[in-house]
Structure formats: structure tokens, C-alpha cells
Amino acid sequence: EVQLVESGGGLVQPGGSLRLSCEASGFTFRNHWMHWVRQAPGKGLVWVSRIHTDGSATNYADSVKGRFTISRDNAKNTLYLQMNSLRTEDTAVYYCGRDNLGPEAVGNWGQGTLVTVSS
Amino acid sequence: QSVLTQPPSASGTPGQRVTISCSGSSSNIGSHVVNWYQQLPGAAPKLLIYSNNERPSGVPDRFSGSKSGTSASLAISGLQSEDESDYYCAAWDDSLNVVVFGGGTKLTVL
Numbered sequence: 001e002v003q004l005v006e007s008g009g010g011l012v013q014p015g016g017s018l019r020l021s022c023e024a025s026g027f028t029f030r031n032h033w034m035h036w037v038r039q040a041p042g043k044g045l046v047w048v049s050r051i052h053t054d055g056s057a058t059n060y061a062d063s064v065k066g067r068f069t070i071s072r073d074n075a076k077n078t079l080y081l082q083m084n085s086l087r088t089e090d091t092a093v094y095y096c097g098r099d100n101l102g103p104e105a106v107g108n109w110g111q112g113t114l115v116t117v118s119s
Numbered sequence: 120q121s122v123l124t125q126p127p128s129a130s131g132t133p134g135q136r137v138t139i140s141c142s143g144s145s146s147n148i149g150s151h152v153v154n155w156y157q158q159l160p161g162a163a164p165k166l167l168i169y170s171n172n173e174r175p176s177g178v179p180d181r182f183s184g185s186k187s188g189t190s191a192s193l194a195i196s197g198l199q200s201e202d203e204s205d206y207y208c209a210a211w212d213d214s215l216n217v218v219v220f221g222g223g224t225k226l227t228v229l
Contacts, residue, residue: 045207045220103151104211110163111163
């Protein structure tokens with residue numbers, strides 16, 4: 001069974017940093033692009049970032065470019081999102097997802113981890 | 120404001136057929152496949168349709184997708200109460216080099 005388990009969310013002050021993790025199991029992690037998608041309270045889904053199977057290529061939403069860094073450790077089956085210079089508008093549930101079945105089709109999602117940026 | 124445009128709400132009665140539209144441009148829907156997601160209240164999103172019109176295993180054939188030009192649609196036939204959910208379209212955008220989502224459509228089963 002495919003499982004994605006996010007962790008690392010919490011309360012952080014504006015300007016602070018946080019690192020999210022997404023532990024994968026039930027599939028060959030190194031074979032799949034991975035994504036981060038976020039959802040602010042009461043709002044819609046917003047794509048954040050994606051990373052190639054071997055980490056050689058990444059893409060970011062303009063709103064996080066230069067502040068967030070996506071990475072992966074294929075030996076540990078783990079995806080990361082390093083978030084720096086956090087802003088109140090980064091407050092959201094962050095989901096990790098596995099790209100499978102088709103181009104940019106996120107076929108498996110984690111349960112999400114809540115990041116709250118507030119003073 | 121989302122790059123892909125969806126109606127904020129839709130509704131139907133049990134057994135009815137409803138469609139949800141998703142409008143984009145030549146840099147996204149016009150040149151890339153569209154994926155659709157369902158998000159039940161309080162839950163993570165779920166892939167409903169991929170590559171315009173393909174259903175993942177386990178998704179009922181009541182759900183179907185189509186694409187024409189720079190627009191796409193999700194159709195739900197034989198509407199059921201458990202279909203009450205938020206629905207999102209998404210596609211890659213060449214100009215922005217990102218995945219773009221629609222703003223979401225809240226479907227109410229009357």
C-alpha cells in the first residue's frame with residue numbers, strides 16, 4: 001500500500017524557517033517525480049514545487065521561489081521542503097504527492113501537515 | 120486569481136448529470152493534459168481523472184473528463200450524495216513553468 005506521511009509542520013514566526021518531511025513507502029520512491037501542494041485555510045489548492053526522480057531538476061511557484069527548497073533522499077525514501085523567510089501568507093496545510101499515471105498527475109497524497117506563520 | 124477558471128459552485132439532484140468547466144489558455148490546457156481532483160471535506164485531494172479522460176483504478180465510470188482546445192470539462196452522471204465535494208482541475212503551464220490549478224468548484228447535491 002502506498003503511503004505518504006508528512007511531518008514537520010507547526011507554528012513559526014514571520015521570517016522564520018521550517019523543514020517539512022514526507023516519508024514514502026509502498027512504492028519505488030526513486031522512480032517518481034514528487035510534488036508539494038498547499039492549501040490555505042478555506043482556500044483552494046495551490047501547487048508549490050516538484051522534483052525530478054534523482055533531484056536533478058526542480059520547479060517552484062513564483063510565490064515561493066528563492067525562499068523554499070525542495071529536495072529528496074532516495075536512500076531514505078524521503079521528500080523535503082525547506083521553507084525560509086516564512087510569511088503569514090504561507091500559512092497552509094502542505095501536502096506531498098507522488099506523480100504517477102500521467103504527466104503531473106498526483107495519484108497519491110499524504111494527509112498533510114499544517115504550517116502556521118504568525119507572531 | 121487562478122490561472123485556470125472554474126465556476127465556484129455547481130449543483131444537481133440525485134441521478135442528474137452535472138458538468139464542471141475549466142478554462143485556460145494555449146500555454147496550459149491548450150498544450151498539456153488536464154487532471155482533475157476531488158477533495159472531500161476535511162480530506163486530502165484524490166486524483167479523479169488524469170490525462171484529460173482517464174480514470175484511475177477504483178474511480179467509478181460515472182466520472183468522465185474531456186478536453187477541447189483551451190477548455191476542459193468534468194462530467195458526473197448519476198449524481199450521488201457522496202459526490203458532494205470540491206473539484207479542481209490542473210495542468211502544466213509552459214509560460215510559468217509550474218502546475219496551475221483551477222480555483223475549485225464546490226458541488227452541492229440537492
